[in-house]
Amino acid sequence: xxxxxxxxxxxxxxxxxxxxxxxxxxxxxxxxxxxRQDPGMGLRLIYYSASEGTTDKGEVPNGYNVSRxxxxxxxxxxxxxxxxxxxVYFCASRKGTSAIQYFGAGTRLSVL
Amino acid sequence: xxxxxxxPQYQHVQEGEDFTTYCNSxxxxxxxxxxxxxxxxxxxxxxxxxxxxxVKKQKRLTFQFGEAKKNSSLHITATQTTDVGTYFCAGPFTxxxxxxxxxxxxxxxxxx
Numbered sequence: 001x002x003x004x005x006x007x008x009x010x011x012x013x014x015x016x017x018x019x020x021x022x023x024x025x026x027x028x029x030x031x032x033x034x035x036r037q038d039p040g041m042g043l044r045l046i047y048y049s050a051s052e053g054t055t056d057k058g059e060v061p062n063g064y065n066v067s068r069x070x071x072x073x074x075x076x077x078x079x080x081x082x083x084x085x086x087x088v089y090f091c092a093s094r095k096g097t098s099a100i101q102y103f104g105a106g107t108r109l110s111v112l
Numbered sequence: 113x114x115x116x117x118x119x120p121q122y123q124h125v126q127e128g129e130d131f132t133t134y135c136n137s138x139x140x141x142x143x144x145x146x147x148x149x150x151x152x153x154x155x156x157x158x159x160x161x162x163x164x165x166x167v168k169k170q171k172r173l174t175f176q177f178g179e180a181k182k183n184s185s186l187h188i189t190a191t192q193t194t195d196v197g198t199y200f201c202a203g204p205f206t207x208x209x210x211x212x213x214x215x216x217x218x219x220x221x222x223x224x
Contacts, residue, residue, distance in 0.1 A: 031210045040121065042200060043155065043214040050210055058211065090154060094210055099145060101212065103154040 002026055006091050006104035013081045013111045021076040021107050023091030031094040032074040033101065034058075034066060036087040043090065049074055081111045114139050114206045118199075118215040126223055131188040133218035135201035142204055144177055144184045145212065150197045158199075191222045 004025045013019060025032065034046040035058075045058030049068040063085060065077045078085060088108050092101040115138040125131050135144065143162045147155040159168055161177035161184065168175045172195075174187040184201055198217045205211035 033211070035214075040216065042118075042216040043202075045205075045211060045213075048211055092155075096210075099143060099160060099204070099212075100157045101155075103156070106154050 004091055004093055004102050004104035006089075006107050008107060009105065010108050011110070013078075013109065015082060015111060017081050017111075018077070018079050019081065020078075021089055021091075021109075022073070023075065023104060024073045025091075025093040025102070026072065027093060027095065027102065028071070029093035029102075030071070030096045032068065033092040033094070034064075034074070034076045035090045035092065036060065036085075037090060037106075038087050046076065046089075083111050085109065086111045114203075114213050116201060116203055116213050116215040118201060118218050120218055121216065122219045122221070124221045124223060125191050127193060128190050131191050131195070131220055133186050133199050133201075133220075135184040135186075135215050137182045137203055137213075139203075139206045140181050142181070144181075145202045146175060146184075146186055147200045147202060147214075148197050149200065149217075153197075155200060188220075191220070193222050193224065196220060196222050 007022045030051045033048040035043040044060050047066040049055045052071045067075045088106050090106045091104040094101045145160045146158040149155045165179045166177040172189045176185045198219045200217045201215040202212040
């Protein structure tokens with residue numbers, strides 16, 4: 001049971017490049033989330049998906065798009081990367097009947 | 113908007129000393145969760161508190177939910193090097209949805 005799997009683990013981009021961060025969970029959870037973590041600022045919600053086919057903005061959605069491809073997969077896309085998007089990105093999932101969130105190992109992204 | 117603050121931001125202790133982190137919300141919370149993130153790792157769920165004044169223990173860790181359900185604390189007795197990491201509290205987002213607002217975190221370092 002892998003839990004929440006994120007790819008890639010590390011990525012370096014040049015300003016203006018695009019990329020997609022992938023997330024998949026094998027726990028049959030309905031809700032999935034994307035967070036970014038910056039020093040001293042905790043975890044900030046970018047987007048979330050309450051169920052397959054639905055997505056909603058979080059606290060810091062500007063510069064990002066998401067796709068809930070199916071119940072398992074929730075991807076985060078940076079269309080035109082900026083240095084301000086240098087961060088650690090975490091995907092998480094949540095079982096419908098529980099408040100507990102399960103996190104992936106994270107993607108460490110640097111935008112030069 | 114809803115804010116969840118934690119103090120202190122950093123804490124260095126000698127092994128064997130006690131440690132406490134405090135979490136304060138700008139709004140009343142229906143429940144509060146605590147997560148631990150080891151250096152280089154991802155957040156891992158520790159516990160959830162639901163009732164006003166609730167106290168729960170996990171070995172050397174004691175969690176408390178305030179009477180007004182706007183604050184919480186985590187106390188570690190006789191810290192060990194395995195306690196190193198960042199501790200986050202998190203509460204349900206008051207705007208609705210299955211979302212959490214995470215605190216800013218307290219980074220604990222334990223020196224031998």
